[in-house]
Amino acid sequence: MLRYKEKEDIEARYSQVDAAVDTWRTRSREVPDAVRREFAARLRISLIYHDAALEGDVLTHSEIKAAIDPTIISDTSLIPAYDQIKAFNAACELGAEIAHGKKKVKLDTLKELVDCLNTKDPSQAQYRKDNPLHRLYYHEISPPEKIAYRMRKLGEWIDDKSTSSMHPVERTARMHFKLMQVFPWAKLTGKAARILANAVLGQANYPIAVIHSIDRQRYYEALKSENDDIVLLYLEAVETTAVSEVSVYDEALRGAPRKRRRA
16 A cells, blocks of 8 residues: 555656646747756756765855856866866766757767766776775665676666656656666766766756755665655656746746846
8 A cells, every 4th residue: 555655646746747847848938048048057057066065075156157157267276176067067068969969878878978077087987996995875886897787787778668668757767776876987977877867858858957965865865775766856856947947937028127046
């Protein structure tokens, strides 16, 4: 009975999120391009901030803005994470290209994202050869000798017809979970998984998911066992973006003075 109730709840969440996404799609077609671009720029800053926080790094709005805005001339020595911010932003741009193109998501796509995230150490883009002694994530991960095999199995799962038939948010969340269980890169797996997830959502015409820093512990816990926790987290993140964006668009369409909002 409990399992049925849980299934019933998550099915209701799918319907609720899809309703919000349908409204988002309609409003996105109605507002001027400039309004969409402005929101996208603010959302990118929010994404960079929260994604860094998931990895234990605290960034400020000014640091992120200085690193990704080409109109700002910055003293990079004053921004310790400057290269990492620029690399993450570039990987997000690549993810957006994947989302809006017809390129099928494969393991090679993931490796392209990792190469883009890699700033200095070429070994970071290679499968890890040992188990990290100190890491942020505390779920079980694959031993190094099984990484290549499990990555191939992940690729097969991505290509499987049953995977394609899943709800886009579920497919995204399950893919994220499976990749994190392998954890092929000691430092870049989490970032690459989240960017790839947003590329998959974009291909299905869903808004990007920003997993907020306040949900960091919840996110870590969701990676410890295969259940609906990671799916529910993604459903919430997608809905939050959709509702926030629609709110901004509705305000723009009414022609009222727009107050700055957090993405």
